[in-house]
Amino acid sequence: MSNEHIVKYITKGMRYDGRALDEYRPVSIELNVSHCAEGSARVKIGETEVIAGVKLSLEKPYPDTPAQGNLMINAELTPMSSPQFETGPPGEQAIELSRVIDRGIRESKAIDLTKLCVKEGEKVWSVMVDIVTVNDEGNLFDAGALAAIAALKSAVFPHVTEEGSVDYNKKTDKHVPMNQSPIAITVIKVGDRLLLDPSPAEEAALDARLTIALNDASMLCAMQKGGDMPLTLEEIGAMVDLATKQSKELRKKLG
Amino acid sequence: MAAKAVKIDYPKRHDGRGWEDLRKIEAKVGIIPRADGSAMFRIGHTVAYAAVYGPRDLHPKFMQNPETGILRCRYNMMPFSGHGERVRPGSSRRSQEISMLMSKALLPVLDLKEYPNSVVDVFIELPETDAGTRCAGITAAAMALADAGLLMKDLVTSLSMGHYNGRIMADIDGHEDCDVGISDIPIAYIPTMDKFSLLQLDGDVPKEDLLKLLTLAKKKAMDIYKVQQEALKAKFSGDGHNGKKVKA
Numbered sequence: 001m002s003n004e005h006i007v008k009y010i011t012k013g014m015r016y017d018g019r020a021l022d023e024y025r026p027v028s029i030e031l032n033v034s035h036c037a038e039g040s041a042r043v044k045i046g047e048t049e050v051i052a053g054v055k056l057s058l059e060k061p062y063p064d065t066p067a068q069g070n071l072m073i074n075a076e077l078t079p080m081s082s083p084q085f086e087t088g089p090p091g092e093q094a095i096e097l098s099r100v101i102d103r104g105i106r107e108s109k110a111i112d113l114t115k116l117c118v119k120e121g122e123k124v125w126s127v128m129v130d131i132v133t134v135n136d137e138g139n140l141f142d143a144g145a146l147a148a149i150a151a152l153k154s155a156v157f158p159h160v161t162e163e164g165s166v167d168y169n170k171k172t173d174k175h176v177p178m179n180q181s182p183i184a185i186t187v188i189k190v191g192d193r194l195l196l197d198p199s200p201a202e203e204a205a206l207d208a209r210l211t212i213a214l215n216d217a218s219m220l221c222a223m224q225k226g227g228d229m230p231l232t233l234e235e236i237g238a239m240v241d242l243a244t245k246q247s248k249e250l251r252k253k254l255g
Numbered sequence: 256m257a258a259k260a261v262k263i264d265y266p267k268r269h270d271g272r273g274w275e276d277l278r279k280i281e282a283k284v285g286i287i288p289r290a291d292g293s294a295m296f297r298i299g300h301t302v303a304y305a306a307v308y309g310p311r312d313l314h315p316k317f318m319q320n321p322e323t324g325i326l327r328c329r330y331n332m333m334p335f336s337g338h339g340e341r342v343r344p345g346s347s348r349r350s351q352e353i354s355m356l357m358s359k360a361l362l363p364v365l366d367l368k369e370y371p372n373s374v375v376d377v378f379i380e381l382p383e384t385d386a387g388t389r390c391a392g393i394t395a396a397a398m399a400l401a402d403a404g405l406l407m408k409d410l411v412t413s414l415s416m417g418h419y420n421g422r423i424m425a426d427i428d429g430h431e432d433c434d435v436g437i438s439d440i441p442i443a444y445i446p447t448m449d450k451f452s453l454l455q456l457d458g459d460v461p462k463e464d465l466l467k468l469l470t471l472a473k474k475k476a477m478d479i480y481k482v483q484q485e486a487l488k489a490k491f492s493g494d495g496h497n498g499k500k501v502k503a
Binding site: 033034035036037038040047049051053054055057074076078079080081082083087089090128130132134135136137166168169 | 286287288289290300302304305306308311329331333334335336337338339340341344345346376378379380382383384385
């Protein structure tokens with residue numbers, strides 16, 4: 001399928017898989033998919049599948065935030081999940097993905113990092129979220145962000161021994177302190193049309209892309225524009241409306 | 256993994272299994288639609304996904320072989336899949352060695368002469384682990400290669416055997432491997448050839464016990480072999496590209 005065909009089709013309001021332009025594929029969330037992680041989730045959007053896992057460890061805080069826990073979000077675009085991805089260190093695509101998801105979670109203050117301080121300036125909990133792609137059928141931004149927040153919501157602290165080291169074989173029932181559940185929705189522009197939940201072929205044909213993270217109160221908490229073409233004010237407004245509406249559907253799934 | 260120095264008696268298995276029992280196993284073919292072939296294999300809490308891409312052009316060009324296609328495996332633990340702290344992403348000495356051994360274990364059943372200058376890539380990812388990861392990876396990879404429609408002489412089936420103070424056991428788990436210090440003997444077996452294509456051993460085992468242990472390994476490998484075959488049949492006799500789960 002050439003980009004030209006995709007664009008021609010979309011301009012008529014049609015998609016190759018028969019969906020409406022604003023139609024999302026079925027979404028499923030499965031929790032606790034890895035007993036090794038402190039929290040984990042598998043998210044499927046249509047045939048797109050990602051797994052996110054949370055590991056917790058006791059570390060030194062960063063010098064500029066001595067009384068706060070550390071948060072790190074990393075995404076791996078595995079060569080298993082698409083013929084487009086290669087082995088080796090993360091490329092710019094994987095880096096952008098992890099940074100966009102990171103900002104949604106960090107800027108919405110989803111995790112109460114102050115509650116992760118064990119001893120100021122010395123010891124805090126470090127929260128590490130890894131998002132791994134299993135099958136890329138498009139829209140990894142939304143799938144990755146949803147998996148990350150679902151995994152975080154399910155994460156529990158491991159047991160800490162009297163000497164102060166972590167015993168990963170024993171989990172407590174204490175959850176990671178969460179304030180918000182940001183949901184990221186990506187809207188793409190192809191020709192003069194706006195679409196939700198793009199397939200890889202649609203992603204390849206896009207003119208512009210806007211990923212919008214919304215908090216529990218549907219407040220915008222992070223955005224990232226991608227793609228080569230600029231957007232008008234009206235287009236941005238319409239994209240935010242589409243994202244806001246769709247975020248409510250995903251929020252229901254998150255429970 | 257290193258064994259603890261203190262050797263204690265091990266009168267029965269901590270999870271109640273018999274000495275020759277495998278953990279619960281499950282296999283599914285066609286789990287990754289983007290790949291040319293794919294499979295999942297679960298044994299207890301060890302889960303391996305395998306995806307096959309190719310035969311496809313091999314780059315860099317100097318690696319190409321005009322006589323035959325080559326097989327390239329990549330074993331990778333997801334960062335949250337280890338016991339203990341997060342596993343740093345990217346390859347390590349351990350993962351590189353395992354990747355190389357996997358290729359050697361799988362190659363005897365393949366004939367890549369039809370695909371000169373090409374590569375068949377096998378990517379193995381583990382979302383959760385409890386010992387026996389290379390074996391689960393090989394078992395999944397063999398199914399994924401068959402799913403990709405490659406010409407194969409047979410499947411390869413793999414499991415990890417254990418030995419402790421004269422006691423032989425099948426499919427040791429993480430507790431037995433790391434905490435108890437049972438000798439770990441991962442093997443891969445090709446049933447129709449009646450040959451082993453992976454053999455490693457950590458620990459001390461007398462020769463008689465090794466031969467006994469390998470005889471048992473063949474028998475247990477056949478149980479896994481059946482599940483692999485059933486999972487492949489389930490996909491190709493079914494309607495869609497997602498095979499049914501096969502359990503044993």
